Amino acid sequence: MEVIDGNRIAAALIAELKAEVAAITGRKPCIALVRVGDDPASVSYVKKKGQTAAEIGIESRILLPPAAIGQAALERLVESLNGDAGVDGILVQSPLPGGLDERAVFGRIAPEKDVDGFHPVNLGKVVQGDESGFSPCTPAGIMELLARSAVNLEGKHVVVLGRSLIVGRPAALLALQNRAGANATVTVCHSRTLDLPSLARQADVLIAAIGRPGFVTADLVKPGAVVIDVGINRVADPARKSGHRLVGDVDFPSVSPIASMITPVPGGVGPMTVAMLMRNTVKAFRLRRGG
Amino acid sequence: MEVIDGNRIAAALIAELKAEVAAITGRKPCIALVRVGDDPASVSYVKKKGQTAAEIGIESRILLPPAAIGQAALERLVESLNGDAGVDGILVQSPLPGGLDERAVFGRIAPEKDVDGFHPVNLGKVVQGDESGFSPCTPAGIMELLARSAVNLEGKHVVVLGRSLIVGRPAALLALQNRAGANATVTVCHSRTLDLPSLARQADVLIAAIGRPGFVTADLVKPGAVVIDVGINRVADPARKSGHRLVGDVDFPSVSPIASMITPVPGGVGPMTVAMLMRNTVKAFRLRRGG
Numbered sequence: 112m113e114v115i116d117g118n119r120i121a122a123a124l125i126a127e128l129k130a131e132v133a134a135i136t137g138r139k140p141c142i143a144l145v146r147v148g149d150d151p152a153s154v155s156y157v158k159k160k161g162q163t164a165a166e167i168g169i170e171s172r173i174l175l176p177p178a179a180i181g182q183a184a185l186e187r188l189v190e191s192l193n194g195d196a197g198v199d200g201i202l203v204q205s206p207l208p209g210g211l212d213e214r215a216v217f218g219r220i221a222p223e224k225d226v227d228g229f230h231p232v233n234l235g236k237v238v239q240g241d242e243s244g245f246s247p248c249t250p251a252g253i254m255e256l257l258a259r260s261a262v263n264l265e266g267k268h269v270v271v272l273g274r275s276l277i278v279g280r281p282a283a284l285l286a287l288q289n290r291a292g293a294n295a296t297v298t299v300c301h302s303r304t305l306d307l308p309s310l311a312r313q314a315d316v317l318i319a320a321i322g323r324p325g326f327v328t329a330d331l332v333k334p335g336a337v338v339i340d341v342g343i344n345r346v347a348d349p350a351r352k353s354g355h356r357l358v359g360d361v362d363f364p365s366v367s368p369i370a371s372m373i374t375p376v377p378g379g380v381g382p383m384t385v386a387m388l389m390r391n392t393v394k395a396f397r398l399r400r401g402g
Numbered sequence: 403m404e405v406i407d408g409n410r411i412a413a414a415l416i417a418e419l420k421a422e423v424a425a426i427t428g429r430k431p432c433i434a435l436v437r438v439g440d441d442p443a444s445v446s447y448v449k450k451k452g453q454t455a456a457e458i459g460i461e462s463r464i465l466l467p468p469a470a471i472g473q474a475a476l477e478r479l480v481e482s483l484n485g486d487a488g489v490d491g492i493l494v495q496s497p498l499p500g501g502l503d504e505r506a507v508f509g510r511i512a513p514e515k516d517v518d519g520f521h522p523v524n525l526g527k528v529v530q531g532d533e534s535g536f537s538p539c540t541p542a543g544i545m546e547l548l549a550r551s552a553v554n555l556e557g558k559h560v561v562v563l564g565r566s567l568i569v570g571r572p573a574a575l576l577a578l579q580n581r582a583g584a585n586a587t588v589t590v591c592h593s594r595t596l597d598l599p600s601l602a603r604q605a606d607v608l609i610a611a612i613g614r615p616g617f618v619t620a621d622l623v624k625p626g627a628v629v630i631d632v633g634i635n636r637v638a639d640p641a642r643k644s645g646h647r648l649v650g651d652v653d654f655p656s657v658s659p660i661a662s663m664i665t666p667v668p669g670g671v672g673p674m675t676v677a678m679l680m681r682n683t684v685k686a687f688r689l690r691r692g693g
Contacts, residue, residue: 214530231530232523234525238525284571294594295594297589
């Protein structure tokens with residue numbers, strides 16, 4: 112059994128992007144990071160994104176409107192970033208505070224600056240397999256993790272647990288695409304699935320993205336399967352200073368002995384999400400410059 | 403076993419649309435049908451669409467540019483229809499003659515007039531489950547056929563054979579949506595799938611859209627399954643005046659005795675595609691009028 116080291120793979124990707132950005136003459140790529148309010152997880156994610164951008168040499172602008180900003184003002188802020196020639200990518204950190212319409216905000220981002228990949232045009236391009244768009248960062252990061260771990264999905268049965276717009280649905284579409292490394296047979300299970308265990312056990316590659324700590328136990332996994340754990344669940348842990356720890360959707364102790372490969376939490380898919388955001392930002396920069 | 407009568411169900415939908423259009427005061431909905439060149443199947447499809455529009459009371463404008471029109475001129479034609487306030491829906495008949503970039507042409511249609519549902523914005527809305535867009539007509543017609551045959555997909559295992567952009571992928575996304583009548587567990591198989599029969603046999607609802615005449619034989623079908631045949635294959639038949647007949651992807655004689663419900667070819671999914679195009683046109687009219 113091999114533990115897929117997301118930190119190591121993300122670091123390799125970041126080093127490649129750093130070299131690529133260093134070779135850019137003139138203005139460097141720039142990402143605008145919009146964080147509305149002070150949700151602690153959002154604070155930590157946006158900080159990490161800014162740090163990774165700096166490490167690569169990508170400029171970042173952090174905008175911190177208050178939670179009370181209101182829908183219209185937030186959309187105007189996005190529009191001003193759309194019109195700012197110095198901004199290549201725009202990320203509005205999810206989730207937005209209650210009362211704000213996230214889909215409307217994401218739909219307002221100019222598709223060519225939508226480095227998070229949630230504008231319908233970019234989701235549509237994922238359906239089409241049109242690589243001129245931006246794929247959502249977490250599922251794109253899963254595909255990259257698999258490719259860099261020499262897992263070729265062709266002909267494999269990929270079972271995705273969860274049908275979220277952020278992970279499950281786009282992950283299924285990416286695995287299904289007609290291109291090298293993809294070409295998987297794909298099943299999507301979710302909360303309404305009647306016999307999830309029997310489908311999960313058929314997976315050559317099992318992608319767990321349901322947000323339930325330790326849900327995937329060994330009896331749901333075919334021996335030798337590749338197991339990708341997308342869950343990031345906070346569970347109480349009085350033994351820690353923070354009072355909590357992060358666990359995945361996979362019960363690592365029982366599943367890891369029978370999987371052929373498995374991603375840990377933390378240190379698996381998580382670091383790839385940030386790295387793919389940076390790759391999308393460099394791509395946006397190049398597309399906008401006509402390179 | 404029940405044969406799902408697509409002609410009857412499409413006729414019911416067309417009658418509803420006719421009543422709806424009759425109640426519209428002033429200008430009626432209008433669809434522009436663009437057929438490039440003289441492909442015999444395209445001639446027949448566009449004719450049928452024009453006839454159905456007339457039956458409902460939808461105005462149609464048929465544009466017949468020559469196969470030699472060229473990419474730029476065809477895109478200009480689409481742009482002129484985008485800008486024409488009297489046109490609510492635009493359909494460019496697929497397939498286009500060789501040398502023309504179909505995806506670029508479809509991407510040029512204004513999303514709010516894209517009644518065929520192939521613009522990336524509308525495909526993205528299918529991913530999102532955003533009902534303000536237009537779903538591709540054939541998969542939307544399958545969903546409508548199932549709903550009007552009292553087949554509720556919730557918790558059912560839908561296996562889609564084929565991953566085309568026109569049928570397989572959007573059908574999978576529609577069945578997976580989080581809404582009443584959908585909520586299915588979905589598997590997509592295709593040419594690279596290693597053990598298609600064992601997956602097909604797990605289907606509660608089997609959707610065949612691979613374009614191989616009679617491919618689905620009884621050994622691929624679970625007894626009691628609902629079988630939807632999307633194939634329209636021309637096979638030689640010297641006994642017919644035309645020299646050919648249309649057959650589906652399903653071997654009807656062997657499958658029909660074990661299915662609980664099955665669509666025939668012709669007279670199953672086919673009539674629904676045209677009816678859904680008309681429904682999308684009326685929807686486009688209402689959305690553009692702000693109704």
